[in-house]
Amino acid sequence: MAAFAAAGVLGAAGAAAFVWFGVYDVSATGPHLQPVHSLLEIALQRAVQRRSDAHPPPRDLLTRERVMQGAACFRDRCVACHGAPGVAPQAFSLGMQPVPSSLVEATRHWRPQDLYWITRNGIKMSGMPAWEYRLEEGELWAIVAFLDALPLMTPDQYRTLTASPEQSPEQSSEKTPEKSSASVGKVEGVAAARCDGIVDAPAPLVPPLATVELAQRAFRQHGCTACHTIPGVVGPDTSNGPRLSGLAGRDRIGGKAFPTEDGLTAWIRDPQAIDAHNAMPTLGVSETQARLMARYLLSH
Ligand code: HEC
Ligand code: HEC
16 A cells, blocks of 8 residues: 555656756657557547537438538538648648648548537647637537548549639539539539638537536637736636726726627627727627627626
8 A cells, every 4th residue: 555655646646857957858750659549539528428418419410511511611610721622721720730631531430429619619739720719500410410521522622612702603613524514513612611600609518508608718719818818717827918806896897898798799809990000900799799708897
């Protein structure tokens, strides 16, 4: 028993020294050791599988409409990092560690509900963003349907499916001369579909969260914690923006808005409209999410 305790203390001391003396190479140029990499992959697989069954796929997941909508979402949101058939990811993403994988084989490793879960929730400490507040429920499933079609998709098919809305029909038919004008017309319909709206409120979570937790999640997911220390919300030690506490007792917020739910909501949604010279950016927060945050701030 004493030996176990001693080993435990030594282990903890070793781990503390490892951290304190900066032994671990945090650079994105230094890869993980192969065993660490494999361990992380298993941990990811197990963690996703354990949680993803709470959101079963719709029964008619693989419709043509979903695949086409998913293609537009993939083009707007994912290709920059993951690439696509015949399309390289953007240069910055090649410098990430882990490097975002090609998703052509994703359906070999993951079930539809797993892909939904990963896309909705992201992967901590990997660079994979959560899309919960950036893609509607229907768009999330559309991407899953698209990923299902991806393994058999040729570069030409991908190009046709995602031709940019600015391209005229002539241009796209030049690139893919084998396509009839009828199918080019259809492709234009896809291209016009976009995936960059604000999500007012994400689909319900399973298990559901309390309002306070939803507000805390909203602060983290809209980048507020990058600049503000907010009571009850984990985040970096920052003083880029003022600490957000005791706002209810104040005369004015940001020097101009009133400290009411409406005033605060207006500020959070569009601070530049209230004071064009302030440094807080407009972050694309929906009305519902802004009210959630405003109520939280007025009671903390
Ligand atoms: C900023 C870059 C970035 C963007 C944008 C991005 N991802 Fe990722 N994604 C990553 C990284 C990094 C990983 C972790 C490494 C890996 O496994 O590919 C990852 C992992 C994944 C995985 C797990 C892959 C696997 O087999 O381990 C899926 C699925 C995924 N992303 C889907 C998406 C979808 C769908 C979108 C668009 C809605 C998207 N990603 C947008 C960076 C990104
Ligand atoms: C890039 C940094 C940055 C981000 C991100 C940011 N803010 Fe701010 N915020 C500021 C700055 C700077 C101010 C001070 C503006 C001023 O008074 O001129 C401010 C002011 C505020 C105020 C008024 C505080 C006061 O004491 O008057 C509130 C409320 C606020 N931010 C909420 C938020 C919320 C909610 C989010 C997330 C949706 C957010 N901020 C994201 C930088 C940021």
